[in-house]
Amino acid sequence: MATKLISTTEELKSGMGAINVDLSYEAITSFIDDAELNHIIPAIGYPLYNALLAAITTNTLTEKQTRALALIRKAEANFTIHYFVAFGAVGITESGIYVTKDATHLPASDKKLYLLRMQSRADGFRALEAAVNYLEANLADFPAYATDVTHQLNRRFYINTTDEFSRGFNLGQNAEVFSTLKAVMETVEENYIDPLLGDDLSAVLRAAILTGSLSADQQKLVTKITKAVALLSIAEAIPYRLVNIEANGLVTSTTKGNIENIEVSTEGDQRRLQGMMNMLQMRGESEMGKLTKWLNDHASDFSGYVVTDLLAKSKMNDDERGVYFV
Numbered sequence: 001m002a003t004k005l006i007s008t009t010e011e012l013k014s015g016m017g018a019i020n021v022d023l024s025y026e027a028i029t030s031f032i033d034d035a036e037l038n039h040i041i042p043a044i045g046y047p048l049y050n051a052l053l054a055a056i057t058t059n060t061l062t063e064k065q066t067r068a069l070a071l072i073r074k075a076e077a078n079f080t081i082h083y084f085v086a087f088g089a090v091g092i093t094e095s096g097i098y099v100t101k102d103a104t105h106l107p108a109s110d111k112k113l114y115l116l117r118m119q120s121r122a123d124g125f126r127a128l129e130a131a132v133n134y135l136e137a138n139l140a141d142f143p144a145y146a147t148d149v150t151h152q153l154n155r156r157f158y159i160n161t162t163d164e165f166s167r168g169f170n171l172g173q174n175a176e177v178f179s180t181l182k183a184v185m186e187t188v189e190e191n192y193i194d195p196l197l198g199d200d201l202s203a204v205l206r207a208a209i210l211t212g213s214l215s216a217d218q219q220k221l222v223t224k225i226t227k228a229v230a231l232l233s234i235a236e237a238i239p240y241r242l243v244n245i246e247a248n249g250l251v252t253s254t255t256k257g258n259i260e261n262i263e264v265s266t267e268g269d270q271r272r273l274q275g276m277m278n279m280l281q282m283r284g285e286s287e288m289g290k291l292t293k294w295l296n297d298h299a300s301d302f303s304g305y306v307v308t309d310l311l312a313k314s315k316m317n318d319d320e321r322g323v324y325f326v
Contacts, residue, residue: 001057005040005049005069006032006076014070015077015127016120028084035079035124040072043128044135045150048142064141071131078124085117125175126162133161136212155210157182158189158225167223168230168287169280185233192232192288193225196295200304217301224291231284238277 006012012028013019041049052069055061061069132154139146159165162178165185171177194202205221208214214222296307 002053004029004032004036005052005056006073006080007056011073012077012080015074016081016123019077019081028080031080031083032076034083035076039079039124039128040076043075043132043150043154044072045145045148047144047148048135048150051142051144062141064138068131068134068138068142071127071134075124075127075131078120078127081120082117082124085120122174122176125179126173129162129175129178139212152210156206157185158193158205158209158222159185159229160209164226165230165233168227169234181233181237184237185229188229188232188236193229196288196292196308198304198306201302204304217298221295221302224287224294228284228287228291231280231287235277235280235284238273238280 006015007025009019009023009025009028012023012025012032036049052061052065052072055065056069135142135145136151136155139151145151154160159168162171162173162175165171165178165181166173197205205214205218208218209222292308295302295305299305299307
């Protein structure tokens, strides 16, 4: 039985074309393990992973499984190269650590290695999200995935893809950034969206997202939610992810002037970050106001929603106690 989703150099190359066909599979197999354990299995779940291995072994892959496997292998190949780059051409012996070199091959520069590492990781996240989206769009064809908790985890938010998030704040197709923002986004949804929707509507909406059965009205509501959640998530991420957005936070990129010529990132200027955070917070709260008004205007379309009193919500003065803000 196949023990990995990529079991030959040719399969590895099918997912990452820059790989030479003469690359020894045995030399890279441990990095394939890293890719599967750290990224692939957490994203698709063990039941589907084992189902694909069994279908590969028996040569019984369906058309949908073949397509899903191609996307997964692309992600796996790129993650494999990401992990391999740091060790490729490096030898470890009792005498120490060395790099290989011959008459026709020289080790790549640190800058080339850095760019390859970052690009392969970014491509890996994009391909993996595409694979998950494909599984979600064809749940009936992947029962092992549909009944697994991984499916529930992959669709537990109101916003579940990079493209959806980018409708509220453009991430530049960076699926890794979206992945790192999920913890913050979860807090934003719990603190802002769930209290507004109420328990009943929130449960119904999340169930529809999980099953891919959003009605037209529910889809409009999710679109409204997206704008507020995206802006507020970036605003709340700024204090924690010390103005370009990358996988490791909000940064400004510079090229370090040393002999390696390695591109490095520096923390964003605190004053600019503070200004950006305040602006995003205000825009996010403005979108929350628009969302609330829209829900009030369409309350009859959403069973369980309780109309919010916008006047009372915005009123700061306490008439009964004689406390006034001016």
